[in-house]
Amino acid sequence: MNYLKDIIDFDKNMVCYYDELPLWSSPFGILLLNNIHFKKNSIIVDIGCGTGFPLLELAQRFGDSCKLFGIDTWEKAIDSANNKKKQYRIKNVELIKGNGENMPFKNTCVDTITSNLGINNFDNPDKVIEECYRVLKPYGKLVFTTNLYGQFEEFYSVFEEVLRDLNLYNEIQKLTTHIAQRYTLESIKLLVGKHNFSVNKVVKDNYIMKFVDGSTFLNHYFIKIAFLPDWKELIMEENWNEVFSSLENRLNEIASENGELVFNVPIAYIECEKK
Template sequence: MTSHEDIDWSAPEVAAHYDELPLWSAPFGLMLLARVPLHRGQSVVDVGAGTGFVTVELAQRCGPESRVTAVDPWAAAMERLADKVAFLGLTNVDVVVASAEDLPLPDASVDLVVSNLGINNLDDPPAVLHECARVLRAGGRLVTTTNLVGHMEQVYAAYRSALSDLGLDDHRHALDAQEQHRATVASVSDQLTVAGLDVVDVATDVFRMRFADGQALFAHWFVRLGFVPGWRSVVPDTEADRVLADVAARLDAVAAEQGALELTVPMACVTAVRR
């Protein structure tokens, strides 16, 4: 199993290669793009834009009369997005390095706010949603996607078995908390309501990620980037390598029995309107 590597998010090469992860963000992004209002001349904000998958698509799909503002505190990703915008010759995109908790936009100035796997990964989602509501005009829409509780449940089942067999059941609560911290449709809807937004549409689906086995899963660049640090944090660092090796072996056995390792990821796209 590939050993853990610390990721320096400020390094330009991380952002430069982040676009190699479309199989993670694309199912959510396509779900979002199928539901956003597409009108010429509208003002759009992409919160947690990253390297700009949704930003670039909306800038083109809504026509040059529209204005899309990409907001993210990740400066290296914003530089990567700016390069893409320049290469594509897009003149209707503003790239802004800023916190989503303090959007640099006037009140009631935006027609559409989108966030593809953005808001749920920020430190203070309620504060971000209040900011989104602040900048939206009355009747403006927010469309956001998120992964849901039950995400990669196959990995968590193997992890629970590993903790039990290795005599580390004391850390079961940390694993359960990590698994259950993800959103539900109800929790997202409640946050939107509190922020002053009325939910008008909810779409749910499940997509599947397939790997040859557990070893391939743990060696995958995106898994090491986005999930391995969290999985390691469940147990003391002195135990992490042993536990994750055991989890990988259990997933290898599942793959051998089923012909491949298939992980399920439940997802939701929620649309809300500013009151």
């Protein structure tokens, strides 16, 4: 009953962390939280934990009988997660700077491994899945969420039109390759299957991002952080201004005709079991 005496002070430290959650991560994390099985006395590892979501939420929902570990290569994110852990008074979490390819755990000691949006960002997904198999107990669970092939399909269609109008056919091929790198449910099943995991549960959903026009879309901070660098790599630097100016104008025209821009992001929760 200690929680009855635990008075939360909304001081400057709590203000720093109260709403610190990337909006992009939230629908995927909610999908994970709604579908993962909660069990006492579990050991859970979250790969690519970032600044602590959904790791710290999972820790509070699993409770003190469970031990959770968060792993990420981003040192500043680990620092932030540790600060939030302290601020939220969470005692069952340990943060580790590292990656999923080489986890500091003994063989067959972990009950569940989670990853929110990690699989598309792993440098070597095969190695990560192989490592997950090593550390999981027999019949242990590998649970993750991801965005799927078809993300921003409306945007990429316009992107291709612009490149075609500018006769940039090599860039169209690069764009096609870029889009094809996104996982489908079938390719995910093949990936985990060859490492002796069976897929027990799949929950599909769709996340919508709406913008008033193309200018606001291309200037959104997360688009500039997470997507624009890859899009720029598809185009020779000498053509950046022409391509992106045309792309922005075309998106603005579509928004003017339709009243807004709507981009779909198909997402999925995948639960796998070690055979």
